[in-house]
Amino acid sequence: MIEVAALWRHPIKSHGREALERVTLLAGKTMPWDRFWAVTHSATKFDPRTARWMPCGNFMLGARVPALAAIWASLDEESRSITLRHQALDDLQFCPDDPVGIAEFLAWIAPLCPEGRNRPHSIVSAEGRGMTDSAFPSISIMSMASHSAVADALGVDLKTARWRGNIWLAGLPAWEEHNWMDRDIRIGKAILRVRERIKRCTVTNTNPTTGLRDTDTLATLKSVFGHQDFGVYAEVIETGEISLGAKAELV
Template sequence: MTISLATINRYPIKGLKAQSLESARLSSSKGLIGDRLFSLARGSAGYSLPHHIPPAAISILDLENEERLAKLEARYDDDNQTLQLLRSGQERPLAQARVDTPLGRSLISQFFADFLGDSRRGLPRLIDSEEALAPSDWVSLINLASLSDIERVARQKLDPARLRANLWIEGARAWEERDWNGSRFRLGEAVLQVTAPLDCSSSANVNPREAQRDINLPLLMRKGFMHQQVGVQLTVLEGGRIQQGDRLLPFTQ
């Protein structure tokens, strides 16, 4: 049975829609290059620059607490460090700026302040994810056949984007990935090892098309399958380029 890579997603800003890629680079120290580089936070107004906000004073925004973020897609250009924000399904950017400059970050932050409002809780700011979150050096993977089985239990179609995984594979048997813990695979130029299950979170309750909560997916998983695993986490042992259509092959050495 041939297992292949169907989709590559990265999330330049945590909580926003994915930037879908035909190819990408994996790194043993950074996982999927360009993934979750930035976060949105509400913090103390007494700090003038995002990188001066101490972690204890901020609240990270994501789909678990702000479903309106699902209306937006972030695209990041690695070469010139430009961030674009688009409304889902549109190609004309709502905002665009270089995020390697204080002015550019201020422009992006101001866009989110206008978009989200509610300044009583503090204005949203764009910050480097590493300032508030543990750096992620792993990538996430879901099996589209397993998602089809979840749809059977849910009795409705479920957009794979709900699960916010980096890699979608096709050609595997449903739930085959639950037996992969510790296994090593080659994907394109990279070598990956399955190191942990990927559990369903409440962010999957948000319909990525409607930006509204319309299902309790963790509860459905517990009732229907007696677990919440929707995929796997992989550590990058050897970095390299991957692209859509690459085969996922067992790796032994």
């Protein structure tokens, strides 16, 4: 039996994760409040006047700034305020829509960003969707068994937070999700269509507790499993609520 083991959202792209107990997925949309905001850097091509989705290279990323991986987030949806926590910094509560809040955030995040690279510039959002890495509004689905397979191959206690997934499923064989391309899966009351395998980058080499690179997940994926993929991107095709422990099945 396949069931939901964990649910996560990342209110600001690459800047913090937040565990959920339940969420209502909307057809054609990203997970509510997931990657709703993103942090531009000094060389971005993002135009706030059009506020269109753009590829991840236009934003600050954990692949370039490993310390970002150790941020936790908590979003108050009503006030749209966020609390960020990092072991090396004091907690910060601010509003990403407010210029004063953005200035506070930029001052807070600066010590984590290496000199000699693009610096964080502002916080932006796209019209009608989250800033996921895919050009379509995606939700990522991960397998606990596939994660365990990678951890066993590495011989370390690997945290699932390295993969920054939205929906974690337990009860299926390792890598079974790679066979779901163009298949529909019902998770709780929602139905999603699996679209793509997720090709991974160096951010997964970073420990999400310490923010330090401490293992080579990419080399292990390639040498042991013959690919550089982990998880799949899916698109919501039928609105519905999902929760921890909800059942999942291909339809």
